[in-house]
Amino acid sequence: MLSKEIGNTDTETQIKIAAKSVFLKKGLAGARMQEIADVAGIGRTALHYYFRRKEQLFQVVLKDAFRDLAKRTEMLHNSDYSSLEKMEAYVDGYFEKALAEPELDIFMLNEFNNNPEVMKDILISEASGSPFNILLKGIETSVKNGEMKGAPKQILITLISMCVFSFAGRGMIQNVLFLTDEQYMDLMKERKIYMKDFLKIAFKP
Amino acid sequence: MLSKEIGNTDTETQIKIAAKSVFLKKGLAGARMQEIADVAGIGRTALHYYFRRKEQLFQVVLKDAFRDLAKRTEMLHNSDYSSLEKMEAYVDGYFEKALAEPELDIFMLNEFNNNPEVMKDILISEASGSPFNILLKGIETSVKNGEMKGAPKQILITLISMCVFSFAGRGMIQNVLFLTDEQYMDLMKERKIYMKDFLKIAFKP
DNA sequence: TAATTGTTTTACATTAATGTCGGACACAAA
DNA sequence: TTTGTGTCCGACATTAATGTAAAACAATTA
Structure with a gap:
C-alpha cells in the first residue's frame, strides 16, 4: 500500500525505463515484449495492458x-x-x-x-x-x-x-x-x- | 563440367547483392528472408538452398x-x-x-x-x-x-x-x-x- | 535414352512473438 | 457486505517467419 506511494516509480514509468533500455540495445524489430516485461519486473500481459501494442510503446520511448x-x-x-x-x-x-x-x-x-x-x-x-x-x-x-x-x-x-x-x-x-x-x-x-x-x-x- | 563457369554471375551473387541491400536497410532482425528472395528474384526456399540460415547469409554479407x-x-x-x-x-x-x-x-x-x-x-x-x-x-x-x-x-x-x-x-x-x-x-x-x-x-x- | 548432378518448388512442421479475453485479486467507497 | 474500479495473470487465438524433406525439373554427360 505505502510501497506504492513511496516508490514514485509506478509501473508505467518502470515500463518506460525498461522499454528504453531494451529498445536502445535491440532496436524496434529486435526488441521483445517479453524482455521488456522482464526488465520492468512485470508480466508480459500487464505490459500490454499499459501499452496495447509494441509500436505504441516505441513511439512514446x-x-x-x-x-x-x-x-x-x-x-x-x-x-x-x-x-x-x-x-x-x-x-x-x-x-x-x-x-x-x-x-x-x-x-x-x-x-x-x-x-x-x-x-x-x-x-x-x-x-x-x-x-x-x-x-x-x-x-x-x-x-x-x-x-x-x-x-x-x-x-x-x-x-x-x-x-x-x-x-x-x-x-x-x-x-x-x-x-x-x-x-x-x-x-x-x-x-x-x-x-x-x-x-x-x-x-x- | 564448365557449368559453374567463371564468376558467380548467377543466383549466388544475385542473392548476396539482394541480401546486402535488404540488410543495410532493415538490419539483421528487421530483414525478412522473403524480401531478400523477392529482391533476388527467386523463391524463398531456393534462398535457403544457397544459405541455409539467415545468420549465415548475414555473416557473409x-x-x-x-x-x-x-x-x-x-x-x-x-x-x-x-x-x-x-x-x-x-x-x-x-x-x-x-x-x-x-x-x-x-x-x-x-x-x-x-x-x-x-x-x-x-x-x-x-x-x-x-x-x-x-x-x-x-x-x-x-x-x-x-x-x-x-x-x-x-x-x-x-x-x-x-x-x-x-x-x-x-x-x-x-x-x-x-x-x-x-x-x-x-x-x-x-x-x-x-x-x-x-x-x-x-x-x- | 538413362543416369547423374545440381537447382528449384511444393507442401509441411516448427517455432516464436504478438495481441486478446475472461476472470482473479486487492482495495476503496457506498 | 456489496459493488465498482483499476491492475494483473493464465489461457488462448492469430499471425508470421523460419527452416526442412521430398518431389519435380533442367541440364549435362555417359
Whole structure:
C-alpha cells in the first residue's frame, strides 16, 4: 500500500525505463515484449495492458529520448554567449549527457535514418524548435562578423559529427583502438577537453 | 563440367547483392528472408538452398561489406605520402566510395556496436590489418616530427568522425537542414573539398 | 535414352512473438 | 457486505517467419 506511494516509480514509468533500455540495445524489430516485461519486473500481459501494442510503446520511448537529446542544448536558449562560447557550452552539455547514456546517440542516428517522417513530426511538434538551428544561426552570424571562417553548414556538421560519432561510434573506436570500457570512457573525458580547445582554433579566420 | 563457369554471375551473387541491400536497410532482425528472395528474384526456399540460415547469409554479407569499407583505405598501403597527404588521400577514397553507397556507414557503425566480437574476428581474419592503425601510426610520427599538433588518438577520431558521420548521419543532417536527397548529395560533394582544406589547417602546430 | 548432378518448388512442421479475453485479486467507497 | 474500479495473470487465438524433406525439373554427360 505505502510501497506504492513511496516508490514514485509506478509501473508505467518502470515500463518506460525498461522499454528504453531494451529498445536502445535491440532496436524496434529486435526488441521483445517479453524482455521488456522482464526488465520492468512485470508480466508480459500487464505490459500490454499499459501499452496495447509494441509500436505504441516505441513511439512514446522515442519521443522521450528525443526530448533528452534536445535537452542537451537547452542551455543555449536565451544565452547571450558568443558563437564560440555557445559551441563550447554545447560540447559541455552534450558530453555530460552522453557520458551518462552513450547508447542514445546510435539509437537516434538510426531512427533518423529509419523513419525520418516520424522524426520530422517530433521535430515539429516540439515547440522548442530544433536546437541545431540555433547553433546554425549563431554560426552564420559569426561567419559574417568575421569571428569564424568557413561554410556555416559545414562547420555545423563538423561540430555535430565530433559530438555524435564519439558515442555512436563507440564500438568502432573500442575495436580499432583496442580499448576496454574504462579506457574508452577515459578517452571520452579527455575528448571533451580536447574538443573545446580544438574548436576554438579550428574555425579561426 | 564448365557449368559453374567463371564468376558467380548467377543466383549466388544475385542473392548476396539482394541480401546486402535488404540488410543495410532493415538490419539483421528487421530483414525478412522473403524480401531478400523477392529482391533476388527467386523463391524463398531456393534462398535457403544457397544459405541455409539467415545468420549465415548475414555473416557473409557483413564480411563483404567490411572488406568494402577496408578498401576505402587500401591506397594508403605502401604509399610514401606524408601524413597530411595520407589523410587527404583517405578522405578522397572514403568519400568516393561512400557517395556511391551511403548506407554502408550506418550499417557498419551498428554492427560494431551490436556484435563487437564478430567484428573483432573479421578485423583479425583480414590479413591486411586494420586500415585505421596505418593512419594512427602515421599521425603519431607526424606529431613527433612536429608536423601536426594534438593527441594522435583524438586526431584520428576527429578524422573518422567527420568521414563516417557525414554519411551515417544522413537522416539527421537532412532532417535538421531540410535537405532533399539531391541537396544532401551536393552538400557532401562540397564537404569532401571542405574537409581536405580543413584538415590541413586544423592540425597545424 | 538413362543416369547423374545440381537447382528449384511444393507442401509441411516448427517455432516464436504478438495481441486478446475472461476472470482473479486487492482495495476503496457506498 | 456489496459493488465498482483499476491492475494483473493464465489461457488462448492469430499471425508470421523460419527452416526442412521430398518431389519435380533442367541440364549435362555417359
